Amino acid sequence: MKLANPTMLASGILGYSAESFQSIVNGGAGAIVTKSVGLKSRMGYANPTVVQAKFGLINAMGLPNPGIDGFVEEIREAKAVLTVPLIVSIYGFSADEYASVAQKAVAAGADALELNVSCPHVRETGSEIGQDPRILAEVVRKVKMATRKPVIVKLSPNVTDIVELAESASHAGADALTAINTVKAMAIDAETAMPILNNRVGGLSGQAIKPIALRCVYDIWERAKVPIIGCGGIASWRDAVEFLLAGASAVQIGTAIAAKGPNVFRSTTIGIGNYLKKKGFRSVSEIVGLSHRK
Numbered sequence: 001m002k003l004a005n006p007t008m009l010a011s012g013i014l015g016y017s018a019e020s021f022q023s024i025v026n027g028g029a030g031a032i033v034t035k036s037v038g039l040k041s042r043m044g045y046a047n048p049t050v051v052q053a054k055f056g057l058i059n060a061m062g063l064p065n066p067g068i069d070g071f072v073e074e075i076r077e078a079k080a081v082l083t084v085p086l087i088v089s090i091y092g093f094s095a096d097e098y099a100s101v102a103q104k105a106v107a108a109g110a111d112a113l114e115l116n117v118s119c120p121h122v123r124e125t126g127s128e129i130g131q132d133p134r135i136l137a138e139v140v141r142k143v144k145m146a147t148r149k150p151v152i153v154k155l156s157p158n159v160t161d162i163v164e165l166a167e168s169a170s171h172a173g174a175d176a177l178t179a180i181n182t183v184k185a186m187a188i189d190a191e192t193a194m195p196i197l198n199n200r201v202g203g204l205s206g207q208a209i210k211p212i213a214l215r216c217v218y219d220i221w222e223r224a225k226v227p228i229i230g231c232g233g234i235a236s237w238r239d240a241v242e243f244l245l246a247g248a249s250a251v252q253i254g255t256a257i258a259a260k261g262p263n264v265f266r267s268t269t270i271g272i273g274n275y276l277k278k279k280g281f282r283s284v285s286e287i288v289g290l291s292h293r294k
């Protein structure tokens, strides 16, 4: 899959509507990733579902989504107007469910799939699948058998060895890996003496997790045979360049949109271009993984 620039909208940030995706493309994004969609609709958790931490956000949305059958029309509408690839993020409670959602998403027009095997706080899906190399491999294999479109696997940082899982996904046929989903976290209110999120625990995103995400990309690059998409706390061209140097071929931006607006994609792309020119490189690919040289 060719991207016009190396920035993409991270999953989960702007739901499912063609209008909100268009505003992100107008801001300069090179690809869109939807919020995760499953076989059946889900309400998600009760509020509060998001809490501001000092250097990021903690969320426990609980996978609210319309279900793939309720989303196919939105995929078709988005495909009719978008000029960049539309990547549909999917989840399931079994390998067969992932495969069946994948088939429906591709039939509706998805250009690629991102498998959410890394949601930190919904039982029997997400990271409960992505933390076991054998189950992860089975999910990837079944989705690959169900479609010819590129399959990206989004990995969880909440594991002992993310590289083992990256290898398992790529051996099973993943075309690319996204690193990372949110880091398990929580907030407690001293006044009420209670956790703030209704679900008590959630996932931390934003500035606070950038060094964790960067290390994950760096470690995966040493062993992975497939492109890596960096995700976690990227808010500027300098952050993006650091991820490229660690081994990412593209980056996803999410939490930073809240503070910087959709134009963060354009400013990041322009900044990467200026950096390449200043340092005498001709393309992004020349700096992917460059920090590994000894």
Ligand code: RRO
Pocket: 012, 036, 059, 060, 061, 062, 063, 064, 116, 118, 119, 120, 126, 181, 182, 202, 203, 204
């Ligand atoms: O919906 C969520 O609560 C959620 C998901 Br699916 C995910 O993958 N990561 C996250 O931080 N929240």
